[in-house]
Amino acid sequence: MKDMKTVPAEERLGKVDYSNYSDWDTYPRSVYECPFCQKGLSLSFKDFEKHSLSEFTNLSEDMAHKIDNLVSTLDKGTANSFLDFQCQGCHRPVRIYYTAWAGGRHGEAGFQINFIIENKV
Numbered sequence: 001m002k003d004m005k006t007v008p009a010e011e012r013l014g015k016v017d018y019s020n021y022s023d024w025d026t027y028p029r030s031v032y033e034c035p036f037c038q039k040g041l042s043l044s045f046k047d048f049e050k051h052s053l054s055e056f057t058n059l060s061e062d063m064a065h066k067i068d069n070l071v072s073t074l075d076k077g078t079a080n081s082f083l084d085f086q087c088q089g090c091h092r093p094v095r096i097y098y099t100a101w102a103g104g105r106h107g108e109a110g111f112q113i114n115f116i117i118e119n120k121v
Protein backbone atom coordinates (compact mmCIF):
# COMPACT_ATOMS: atom_id res chain seq x y z
CA MET A 1 0.00 0.00 0.00
CA LYS A 2 2.75 2.44 -0.91
CA ASP A 3 0.18 4.76 -2.45
CA MET A 4 -1.38 5.52 0.91
CA LYS A 5 0.01 7.52 3.77
CA THR A 6 -0.78 8.34 7.36
CA VAL A 7 -0.95 11.95 8.48
CA PRO A 8 -1.27 13.22 12.06
CA ALA A 9 -4.69 14.82 12.52
CA GLU A 10 -3.12 18.11 13.64
CA GLU A 11 -1.56 18.56 10.21
CA ARG A 12 -4.92 18.76 8.50
CA LEU A 13 -7.48 19.82 11.06
CA GLY A 14 -7.59 22.95 13.15
CA LYS A 15 -9.70 21.22 15.78
CA VAL A 16 -8.97 17.67 16.90
CA ASP A 17 -10.75 17.46 20.26
CA TYR A 18 -14.50 17.38 20.80
CA SER A 19 -16.50 17.22 23.98
CA ASN A 20 -20.23 17.33 24.60
CA TYR A 21 -19.43 19.79 27.40
CA SER A 22 -17.96 22.42 25.15
CA ASP A 23 -19.11 21.72 21.59
CA TRP A 24 -22.47 21.90 19.88
CA ASP A 25 -23.68 19.22 17.49
CA THR A 26 -22.84 21.23 14.40
CA TYR A 27 -20.42 23.84 15.70
CA PRO A 28 -17.49 24.39 15.94
CA ARG A 29 -16.25 22.48 12.95
CA SER A 30 -13.11 20.78 11.81
CA VAL A 31 -12.39 21.53 8.20
CA TYR A 32 -10.39 18.95 6.32
CA GLU A 33 -8.67 20.53 3.36
CA CYS A 34 -7.64 18.06 0.69
CA PRO A 35 -3.86 18.45 0.13
CA PHE A 36 -4.28 17.48 -3.53
CA CYS A 37 -7.14 19.67 -4.73
CA GLN A 38 -7.73 21.99 -1.72
CA LYS A 39 -11.39 21.10 -1.54
CA GLY A 40 -12.65 21.48 2.00
CA LEU A 41 -14.90 19.15 3.94
CA SER A 42 -16.45 20.36 7.14
CA LEU A 43 -17.02 17.98 10.07
CA SER A 44 -18.55 18.50 13.48
CA PHE A 45 -19.48 16.67 16.68
CA LYS A 46 -22.52 14.97 15.18
CA ASP A 47 -20.49 13.52 12.32
CA PHE A 48 -18.08 11.86 14.73
CA GLU A 49 -20.96 10.78 16.93
CA LYS A 50 -22.71 9.12 14.00
CA HIS A 51 -19.67 7.02 13.12
CA SER A 52 -18.34 6.28 16.58
CA LEU A 53 -17.58 2.60 17.25
CA SER A 54 -19.06 1.74 13.87
CA GLU A 55 -17.68 -0.26 10.96
CA PHE A 56 -19.82 1.62 8.48
CA THR A 57 -17.88 2.98 5.51
CA ASN A 58 -18.82 5.65 3.00
CA LEU A 59 -16.31 4.28 0.49
CA SER A 60 -16.69 1.72 -2.24
CA GLU A 61 -16.12 -1.85 -1.11
CA ASP A 62 -12.89 -2.04 -3.06
CA MET A 63 -11.48 1.17 -1.64
CA ALA A 64 -12.55 0.34 1.90
CA HIS A 65 -10.85 -3.02 1.56
CA LYS A 66 -7.57 -1.41 0.50
CA ILE A 67 -7.62 0.93 3.46
CA ASP A 68 -8.54 -1.90 5.81
CA ASN A 69 -5.51 -3.81 4.58
CA LEU A 70 -3.24 -0.84 5.18
CA VAL A 71 -4.44 -0.14 8.68
CA SER A 72 -4.27 -3.80 9.68
CA THR A 73 -0.48 -3.30 9.82
CA LEU A 74 -0.63 -0.02 11.74
CA ASP A 75 -0.64 0.66 15.43
CA LYS A 76 -3.90 2.56 15.75
CA GLY A 77 -3.20 3.55 19.34
CA THR A 78 -6.39 4.41 21.17
CA ALA A 79 -8.43 4.94 17.99
CA ASN A 80 -11.63 2.94 18.10
CA SER A 81 -13.65 4.66 15.39
CA PHE A 82 -13.29 5.98 11.89
CA LEU A 83 -15.09 8.21 9.46
CA ASP A 84 -14.29 8.01 5.77
CA PHE A 85 -15.32 9.75 2.60
CA GLN A 86 -14.27 10.46 -0.94
CA CYS A 87 -12.94 13.93 -1.55
CA GLN A 88 -15.67 15.85 -3.35
CA GLY A 89 -13.06 17.55 -5.51
CA CYS A 90 -10.62 14.85 -6.65
CA HIS A 91 -12.45 11.73 -5.41
CA ARG A 92 -9.49 10.39 -3.48
CA PRO A 93 -10.49 8.34 -0.44
CA VAL A 94 -9.81 9.76 3.00
CA ARG A 95 -10.27 8.00 6.34
CA ILE A 96 -10.11 9.78 9.67
CA TYR A 97 -9.34 7.68 12.75
CA TYR A 98 -10.44 8.91 16.14
CA THR A 99 -11.07 7.88 19.69
CA ALA A 100 -14.57 7.95 21.09
CA TRP A 101 -14.43 8.33 24.87
CA ALA A 102 -16.84 8.74 27.73
CA GLY A 103 -15.85 10.10 31.10
CA GLY A 104 -17.53 8.59 34.08
CA ARG A 105 -20.46 9.75 36.10
CA HIS A 106 -20.71 13.31 34.86
CA GLY A 107 -21.78 12.20 31.43
CA GLU A 108 -18.98 13.87 29.56
CA ALA A 109 -18.20 12.27 26.23
CA GLY A 110 -16.26 13.25 23.21
CA PHE A 111 -13.88 12.46 20.46
CA GLN A 112 -10.19 12.88 19.89
CA ILE A 113 -9.11 12.77 16.28
CA ASN A 114 -5.90 10.78 15.93
CA PHE A 115 -4.73 10.42 12.35
CA ILE A 116 -5.81 10.47 8.75
CA ILE A 117 -5.20 8.03 5.93
CA GLU A 118 -4.80 9.62 2.51
CA ASN A 119 -4.27 8.26 -0.95
CA LYS A 120 -1.10 9.72 -2.46
CA VAL A 121 -1.69 8.91 -6.12
Ligand SMILES: [Zn+2]
Binds near residue numbers: 087089
Ligand atom coordinates in the same frame (compact mmCIF):
# COMPACT_ATOMS: atom_id res chain seq x y z
ZN1 LIG B 1 -9.28 16.34 -3.21
